[in-house]
Amino acid sequence: MQRTEQDGVVISCDFCQTDWDGQSAMIEGHHGSVICLECLKKALEESVSGEGKYQCTLCLRINIPASLPRWHFPHRPEKLVCQECLHQAAKAMSKAEHVDWTWKR
Ligand SMILES: [Zn+2]
Ligand SMILES: [Zn+2]
Structure with a gap:
């Protein structure tokens, strides 16, 4: 995501x-x-089907069926990513x- 601060636009996972940091690898959706x-690596290992x-x-798709595995960062369950995006990334x-x-x- 992006936010604007005094020094300009800041991009964060x-x-x-x-x-x-302007160097590390990131993939844009x-x-x-x-x-x-780092999230991608974890997500590829840990993504699971939910309910x-x-x-x-x-990808901003809605109504993704529960059978397609998903992942979220620990303690941030509101941000989900689908396995198709993970594989593409x-x-x-x-x-x-x-x-x-x-x-x-
Ligand atoms: Zn991350
Ligand atoms: Zn997706």
């Missing part, structure tokens, strides 16, 4: 809320939503030259 590499339909913070991160990480399915 929508999930862990860490501010971007729709409307300025962002997931950082009820949900909305994804990155993981592919993009793996291809990015400046990112020293490759997704192993």
Whole structure:
């Protein structure tokens, strides 16, 4: 997500809320939503099917069926990300030259 401060626009991960340092790897979703590499790694391991339909913070789809695994940062259950976004982000991160990480399915 983005917010404007005195020095300009600050970008931070929508999930862990860490501010971007201008260097670390992050993937953008729709409307300025962002997931950082650390969250992405965790999410790929920990995403699970839940109960009820949900909305994804990155692709903004609503009514995502419960069967599609989701993830949220600990203690921030209101921000969910769907597994499709996670897989897309993981592919993009793996291809990015400046990112020293490759997704192993
Ligand atoms: Zn994060
Ligand atoms: Zn999504």
